[in-house]
Amino acid sequence: MSVDAVSIAPPETERLPRARPFVALVAILQREALRFLGQKGRLVAALVRPLVWLFVFAAGFRAALGLSITPPYQTYVTYEIYIVPGLTGMILLFNGMQSSLSLVYDREMGSMRLLLTAPLPRWWLLFCRLLAGSLISILQAYAFLAIAWLYGIRFPWIGYVTALPALALAALMLGALGLLLSSLIRQLENFAGVMNFVIFPMFFLSSALYPLWKMAEASPFLRDLCAANPFTHAVELIRFALYAKGNLLAFGVTTGAFVLFAAAAVWGYDPARGFTARKA
Amino acid sequence: MKRTALLLATLSLPAFAHAGEIWVTNEKDDTISVIDTDKLEVVRTIETGERPRGITFNSDYTRVYICASDSDTVQVMDPKTGEILHDLPSGEDPEQFVLAPDDKHLWIANENDAVTTVVDVDTRAVVGQIDVGIEPEGMAISPDGKIVITTSETTNMAHWIDADTKKIFANTLVDSRPRHAEFAKSGTELWVSAEIGGTVTVFDVATQKEKKKIRFEIKGVNSDLIQPVGFEFTPDNKTVFIALGPANHVAVVNADTFEVEGYVLVGRRVWHMAFSPDHKKLFTTNGVSGDVTVIDVATREPVKSIKVGRFPWGAAMRP
Numbered sequence: 114m115s116v117d118a119v120s121i122a123p124p125e126t127e128r129l130p131r132a133r134p135f136v137a138l139v140a141i142l143q144r145e146a147l148r149f150l151g152q153k154g155r156l157v158a159a160l161v162r163p164l165v166w167l168f169v170f171a172a173g174f175r176a177a178l179g180l181s182i183t184p185p186y187q188t189y190v191t192y193e194i195y196i197v198p199g200l201t202g203m204i205l206l207f208n209g210m211q212s213s214l215s216l217v218y219d220r221e222m223g224s225m226r227l228l229l230t231a232p233l234p235r236w237w238l239l240f241c242r243l244l245a246g247s248l249i250s251i252l253q254a255y256a257f258l259a260i261a262w263l264y265g266i267r268f269p270w271i272g273y274v275t276a277l278p279a280l281a282l283a284a285l286m287l288g289a290l291g292l293l294l295s296s297l298i299r300q301l302e303n304f305a306g307v308m309n310f311v312i313f314p315m316f317f318l319s320s321a322l323y324p325l326w327k328m329a330e331a332s333p334f335l336r337d338l339c340a341a342n343p344f345t346h347a348v349e350l351i352r353f354a355l356y357a358k359g360n361l362l363a364f365g366v367t368t369g370a371f372v373l374f375a376a377a378a379v380w381g382y383d384p385a386r387g388f389t390a391r392k393a
Numbered sequence: 394m395k396r397t398a399l400l401l402a403t404l405s406l407p408a409f410a411h412a413g414e415i416w417v418t419n420e421k422d423d424t425i426s427v428i429d430t431d432k433l434e435v436v437r438t439i440e441t442g443e444r445p446r447g448i449t450f451n452s453d454y455t456r457v458y459i460c461a462s463d464s465d466t467v468q469v470m471d472p473k474t475g476e477i478l479h480d481l482p483s484g485e486d487p488e489q490f491v492l493a494p495d496d497k498h499l500w501i502a503n504e505n506d507a508v509t510t511v512v513d514v515d516t517r518a519v520v521g522q523i524d525v526g527i528e529p530e531g532m533a534i535s536p537d538g539k540i541v542i543t544t545s546e547t548t549n550m551a552h553w554i555d556a557d558t559k560k561i562f563a564n565t566l567v568d569s570r571p572r573h574a575e576f577a578k579s580g581t582e583l584w585v586s587a588e589i590g591g592t593v594t595v596f597d598v599a600t601q602k603e604k605k606k607i608r609f610e611i612k613g614v615n616s617d618l619i620q621p622v623g624f625e626f627t628p629d630n631k632t633v634f635i636a637l638g639p640a641n642h643v644a645v646v647n648a649d650t651f652e653v654e655g656y657v658l659v660g661r662r663v664w665h666m667a668f669s670p671d672h673k674k675l676f677t678t679n680g681v682s683g684d685v686t687v688i689d690v691a692t693r694e695p696v697k698s699i700k701v702g703r704f705p706w707g708a709a710m711r712p
Contacts, residue, residue, distance in 0.1 A: 172613065188686055188698040189641070189658050 137233055138241045145245035148215070159208060159253045163200035164260060171196045183324045185356040197261050198352035199321025204257055205250045205284045206344060210312055212246035213291030217298050236379045243292055243375070247284035254280050272355040279354035283347035286367050289374035296381030319345040320352075343370035413670035414711040416472075417678055417685055418445035418459065419702025425459070426685075426701035428676065430669040430710075433687055433697050439475040442468050447489040447532075448707040451496045451514075457709070458499060458514075460487040467501060467512070472711055482519050484510040489573075491532040491541070493556070500541050502529035509543045509552075511559060521559040525552045531585065533574035540598070544571035544585055551585050553601060563601045568592045573623045573665075577648060578630050586621035586635065593621050593635060595651065605651045607635075614640050623665030627690070628672055634688070636663040636677060643677055645693050657695055659686035667708035678705035 149155060171193045182189060219228070228238055258273065268276075294307055318335070319342050320328075329336040339345050346366035353360040412431040419426060423445060427437035442461025450457050450472070459468045460483070467481040467490065483490075484503035487510075491500050498520070501510045509529055511521035526548025533542040534556070541554040544567070551571060553563035568590020575584050582604065583596040595605040609619045620638030626648060627633070634657075635644040642656040643663060660679025667676050668690070675688040684698045685705060 182698055188695040189660060189682075191658060 133233065137238065138244070141228075141238075141241040142245045142248070145242075145249060149249050155211075156253060156256065159204055159211075160257055160260065162207065163203050163257055166200055166203070167193060167196065167261065167264070167266075183326060185353045185358045185360075193264075194266055195324070196322060197258070197266050198355055199319070199348050201254045201257060201280070201351055202283060202319075202321055202344060202348040203316060204253050205280065205287050205347070206312060206316060208246065208250040208253060209284065209287030209289075209291040210294070210307060211291075212242075212288055213295040213298070213307065216242070216292065216295035217300070220295070221300070235382055239292060239379060239382055240375075243285060243288045246288045246291070247281065250284040250288065251277070251280050254284075268355045269357060271357045275357045276351060276354040279350045282364070282367050282371065283351055286343065286347055286371035286374065289371050289378055292378035293374050293381055296378055315342060315344045318342050319348055321345075321348045343367060346370075415667050415669070415676045415685070416448055416450075416457065416709045416711060417676075417701050417705045418448050418707040419683075419704060420444045420446055420462075420680075420706045421704040422702035423461075424702045426705065428685060428699060428701070430674060430676075433699055435699065435701060437475065438702070439470070441470075441477075442466060442480075446706045447487070448709045449490065449492050450709055450711055451492060452494075454711050456514075457711075458490065458492065460490055460501070460707075462486050462488055462504075467499065469514070479517065481512050481514065481517055482510075483512065484508060484519075484522070488530050489532045491534045493534055494536065494538045498556075500532055500534065500543075502532050502543055504528050504530060504546075507545070509541070509554065523552075523554055523559055523561065525561070526550045526564075530572050531574040533576055533583065535576050535580040535598070537580060540576075540580075542574045542576075542583060542585075544574050546570045546572065546588075549587070549590075551583070551596070565596060565601050565603070567594050568606075572621075575624060575626065577626055577633070584624065584633070586624060588620040588622055588638060591616060591619045591621065593624070593646075607646060607651050607653065609635075609637060609640075609644050609653060609656075611637070611640055611642055611656050614642070622663075625666050625668060625675065627668075634666060634675055636666060638662055638664070639681075641679075643675075643688065655693055657686075657688050657693055659688070659695060660684045660698055664706050665708050667710045670710060670712040676708055678708050680704045680706060 318338050320339060325336050325339055328339050343366055346363040349360050350363040350367050412429055415428040415430060417426045423441055423443055425439045425441055426435045429436045441459050442464035444463035445459050446462050447460035457470045457472045461468050465485050467483040467487055469478045471478055483501050484506055486503055486505040487501045488504045489502050499512045499514055503510055507525060507527050509523045509525050510519055513520050525543045526545025528546035529543045530546050531544035539556050541556050543552045549567055549569055551565045551567055552561050555562050567585050568587030570588040571585050572588045573586045577584055581598055583598050584593055586593045593607040594603055597604045619640045622636050622638050624633055624635040631648055633646045633648045635646060637644055639662050641659060641661050643659055644653050645655045646653050659677045660682035662680040664678045664680050673690050675690055677686045679686060683703050684700050686698045687696050689696050
């Protein structure tokens, strides 16, 4: 083979069939779906947490915190109605973190390494993984909304349709955060730290459980922290969407956070520059 | 072009003509907030005497009567201009009143004097005073104008007054602090709410005997907070909406079976209410939260809360 022949040969990746990235997407989706279906308890576990909050916590605070007229509400709502968008966000948050946990597990087991060596752009592979996790999050969120409907907490029917893009964006943002965290965590054992330092502060310092004006009554500083939390905006985006309304600020912050987390995760997974390079 | 504009204007007229108003007295602001029943917003604010509470229109809606409790008077207003035309001698601290079906006599409860005062609205003269129990408040008149009821908050009684002789012909005990009374079903039933007792008692008017006592229970709300005050019947008299005060709910009761069919969450400390002209919406005055909640009567769901003045109390509809 002459030198010229080598120089004109296209790179390996360019000769791959065009459909291959989607083959990878389908394969990753199938793998995540199989994993989800294989773990029968996972859906139940994902739903038990918000349902306990709804049936026990919210019921207990029904009278104490049942009053709030903040957009998108036009009149007073019970605490149970207020809390449902926040608990839907909770499902997405925990599932995003669970994806991060399974990524760390995959890396320890070696299957992640195998995936990342596929002849496709790394960002695409990570996006496929993110999309798969987000789809499962959305399914869980709708399962929760269905149980809430049976419990008597109902939104306008159009709200269940308009909530889909909001749930998708929120799930992608939280999944991207999970992806970023997974690039930072060395071992499975460190995941407890994620629970303590990421999930709980993100959830409690948000508008999921209390409206921001209620937080401001306790402490303006806490209110500011909540307002800066991207999870607050993800919850508000879902809350407004459930009433077929838009919230430009929530959309902007959630989208911005998604782009930021996703870019940082791609950088983090770059073996030459990212966090994985330092671990090697 | 002009013709099109005229046609559009004509087409829009019927919708505008159907819009009614809810007049709400704000007892801490000394004002009335006028709510448009279609736009669901305050379109006028009118100044009144001190601490306005009870409010009612005459039958052709050309006059509105307002209990200005701390001014010790009943004010008569032209609802078109909002101008106070004159005062009526009401006795001390008028809180609630009822206008006779013939629009001639106003029956007023004088809370501090333990009397019911009868005023001729044309001659503006007191034509009678009836001694009743301590702290009279709720006032009702039968559809034929023959029986007037005064409820006294401290004596815990409904006093039955013959409108012609202006004398009490019966007294019936009710639960603690009765605050509102209404005749129902063509005057065959009298309903009386007891705020502290937490009940509504239904009387048979012919015998003045208790027919039924209605109690309330709301999930997650302490029973002490369930304090029934004002209530309104749908035009067919089949359903009654009862304000439950600091429970922040309105109960929906089947007026035939006396069963509580549901509760609607409204603002804080709900006092009284009024229907829109088409009876499709119900407006409740929420004293502590300073707003009025609009309830969709068909779905029994709250649709909006509208900010009004401080401590809204009474409500009356003007078509």
